[in-house]
Amino acid sequence: MVEKQFIVTDEQGIHARPASILVSTATKFKSDINLIYNEKNVNLKSILGVMSLGIGLGGEFKISATGIDEQDALNELEEALKNGGLTN
Amino acid sequence: MSLLHGISASNGIAIAKAYRFVEPDLSFSKKTVEDIPEELARFQSAVSISKSELESIRDTAAKGLGADEAAIFDAHILVLLDPELLTSIEDKIKADHVNAEHALKETSDMFITMFEQMDNEYMRERAADIRDVAKRLLSHLLNVEIVNPSMITEKVIIIAEDLTPSDTAQLNREFVKGFTTNIGGKTSHSAIMARTLEIPAVVGTKEATKLIQDGDIIIVDGFKGEVHINPTPDVIATYENEQLKYEQQKAEWTKLVDEKTTTADGHLVELAANIGTPEDLEGVINNGGEGIGLYRTEFLYMGRNQLPTEEEQFEAYKKVLQGMSGKPVVVRTLDIGGDKELPYLNLPKEMNPFLGLRAIRLCLEEQDIFRTQLRALLRASSYGNLKIMFPMIATLDEFRQAKTILEEEKQELLTKNIDVSTTIEVGIMVEIPSTAILADQFAKEVDFFSIGTNDLIQYTMAADRMNERVAYLYQPYNPAILRLVKMVIDASHKEGKWTGMCGEMAGDEIAIPLLLGLGLDEFSMSATSILKARTQILKLNKSDMVELANEALQMSTAEDVVQAVMTRYNL
DSSP: OEEEEEEOOOTTOSOHHHHHHHHHHHHTSSSEEEEEETTEEEETTOHHHHHHTOOOTTOEEEEEEESTTHHHHHHHHHHHHHHTTSOO | OEEEEOEEEEOSEEEEEEEEEOOOOOOOOOOBOSOHHHHHHHHHHHHHHHHHHHHHHHHHHHHHTOHHHHHHHHHHHHHHTOHHHHHHHHHHHHHHOBOHHHHHHHHHHHHHHHHHTSSOHHHHHHHHHHHHHHHHHHHHHTTOOOOOGGGOOSOEEEEESOOOHHHHHTOOTTTEEEEEESSOOTTSHHHHHHHHHTOOEEEOOSSHHHHOOTTOEEEEETTTTEEEESOOHHHHHHHHHHHHHHHHHHHHHHTTTTOOEEOTTSOEEEEEEEESSGGGHHHHHHTTOSSEEEEEGGGGTSSSSSOOOHHHHHHHHHHHHHHTTTSEEEEEOOOOBTTBOOGGGOOOOOSSGGGSSOTHHHHHHSHHHHHHHHHHHHHHGGGSEEEEEESSOOSHHHHHHHHHHHHHHHHHHHHTTOOOOSOOEEEEEEOSHHHHHTHHHHTTTOSEEEEOHHHHHHHHHTOOTTOGGGGGGOOTTOHHHHHHHHHHHHHHHHTTOEEEEOSGGGGOTTHHHHHHHHTOOEEEEOGGGHHHHHHHHHHOOHHHHHHHHHHHHTOSOHHHHHHHHHHHHTO
């Protein structure tokens, strides 16, 4: 398993558009990918799960991936977060 | 044949078959199922049919309506394939031995409730996506057809209870020739959309969906606000003739799109448009608008649960300023109160809302709201030719206060090195008689006036414009009103400033000659009236109009004025 911590820097938090980018990215991989925020753990391949967390500006969250392509998945998600201006 | 009366929402005549855009019957009851694998298979098949349906709707939308509208359906596909949603439903079928319909309803309701309770507007709107997706899935489980207007392939007239933004996003302009709805008014979403798309529409017919069946022949008369159901061949022929005449006239008008608006004797005026949202720009440009004379910003604040952010406002203002490529854009700051309420502000009810805390009065009281809007405007100002206008100014002190706040926000932005245009004109709406009477004093401090006739008439005649029993007092041609208009125009010219008009009156065939004679500089009207007004003005002589206006100012009744104009022009 690989995991990494992030802090949201977008004023609007993780709203629908970036959430759907994260979900589409996660869906490309075979690994189980989760997002952990405020002790809640959701499937990052679920748009409803991700958005239900309502992560706002300054929110600290963790992404964990488990499976054969776990490192690639984490790298690409980190990329997507940065490109979307969600984290630094 | 029968006839329905409603409110004219968009001009023009449409004749086509009815397409009922109504909610299907999706009722079902909870059942216990024995064959779980079969029930799961039934559910999975509904998912895959829904998926391919959404994909084809998305592709059609992308071609016919644009990427933004298509993105709505991409979001739907993500929700449809959401593992949390699908697994929950499947688990419920397995664990509770219930039919897929019931499992779907319980699960989707849970998610909908969860999203509706979030404290973020954006998230709350996602509840609607889940509802849409659940409805589509349910329809396939029940084998009930739901309407997919984006898939229409022949010319139709849409018949609906009401049309929401997501409904209209799916309408294909090529085939939708007109529409009629049971509810709605001149400024409801459906009406604004119809004018933007330039398709004839009649709203508020009350029982269109009750009386009209699929395939009925329908005539939508967007001029009179009438809907004919299965008319006689004679009526159809008459309307086809009128339709043709209107098309020819529009073609004539279209030749004037890029023309300046100059009277026969060489006097130049400006014809601008009133808009409510950036989406209205296309109509302004297609109809030869020389600017925006009134951008009603309240639409940004209405139909939602919280105030728009500075960023949202900035994007909207920037879009309009860029879209007009340097032509003047007069933005009216928030005009709320009176007949326009914002439930989320929780303002106390007033006995006389039209005489109460509205527009600039509210903004000076709730300065946070006002300052946010001004910052968004100032930031957008470097993208075009912005003019800021304060509504409902009654005293010079109100104007000075508003302008001071604007200056404070401007300085604040400049210290942060944010670009702000140095040529923003700051003006006021003249809607209150005190301001019209004291226009000579105002003219020394403001950059321009824009006369809002609807309110100026209501306040001058002391007649509530929402009250039909005193509707006879709504008299734009009353010499009292004309004299006030003259005072304002003269006062502005004396100080080298300009005066516009952004009420209904500015686009009115009878008012135009008078206003021209009184010296009005800018006429702002709905985009679809511009070319007609230009056609009229090109034939008029300013010097004749001055004479006509001077006569009118000396008349004693509105009827006399109307009579004088009509006789002169055989209107």
